[in-house]
Amino acid sequence: MHDLLNVSLRSLAVYLFMFAGIRIFGKNQLSQLNAGDIVLLLLISNAVQNAMVGSNTSLEGGLMAALVLFGANFVVKKIIFKNPKIKSMIESDPVVLIKDGVVDNVAMKKEDIDFDELEEAVREHGVEKIEDVKLAVLEVDGNISVISMDKKSSGTNYSRHKRKYPRKSHRF
Template sequence: MNPFLDVALRSLAVYLFMFAAIRLFGKNQLSQLNAGDIVLLLLISNAVQNAMVGSNTSLQGGLVAALVLFASNFVVKKIIFKNSKIKSLIESDPVILIRDGIVDNVAMKKEDIDFDELEEAVREHGVEKIEDVKLAVLEVDGNISVISMDKKSSGTNYSHHKRKYPRKTHRF
């Protein structure tokens, strides 16, 4: 087999595996990387390098691997953009955590968010009490968005919270 075709097929296989693994283990973990997450990503990249290029350590082999990864990512994004069924399969949906000052405890438990983390997100948006939150949404990227009612002008204020800690994925 052509050595560059071999690199291309290996790279595509690793891309698809990593894509599935991130989906299974929680892509929302990537919204805020801590030191452990960065170490894990570096170790994974080192672990799969040989699986992609095999014995071909040439510049051309590395460029073919990188090109296949970029092209695969481009194709997947185009497919997700054009097909809503595939998009819902690959990406999670936003989850409402607070509506009109009422916390959805079932959604919080399902998403492994504790009350302290929710209160922290609300405070970081400049809202003192949960009762003053019109809507708080756990977005698909793992961040919490908060829309609060401005009592002075009867308008709505919007702010976006980057999660300090990624979603927890352990299940007991």
């Protein structure tokens, strides 16, 4: 039993470390993973596996580590949902990158987004020029949402890059 408690505590420590690391390195790193990012994630998972289970390579140790990770993630999500102050500490706020066709270079530099990346996101949303963007926002999940100006009417068109895997609905 002592060995499984050790696995639990080590897994929780690794989870918190990884959570902090992802928060420090920024949300724009999460939205689009390239080959190097995937390799890094695989290597990190392999590196921290031993830190979580230590010498316990049993089925029970692996299941306990997974259970603790699921549990920690569940608790963190509940805390974020119920406490806006903690949510703002853990998840950064959305950042406006373009407003009425004008690029906010200060925000882009702060979020480590280059102009080519911004132009690519705008084109992905079917907008030809940045001047035609009413609003572009770097969302909490790392995606860039774009609202384009509608030339035919005074309204705006909203377009958002669709995720490959849609979020789960929160039905109770």
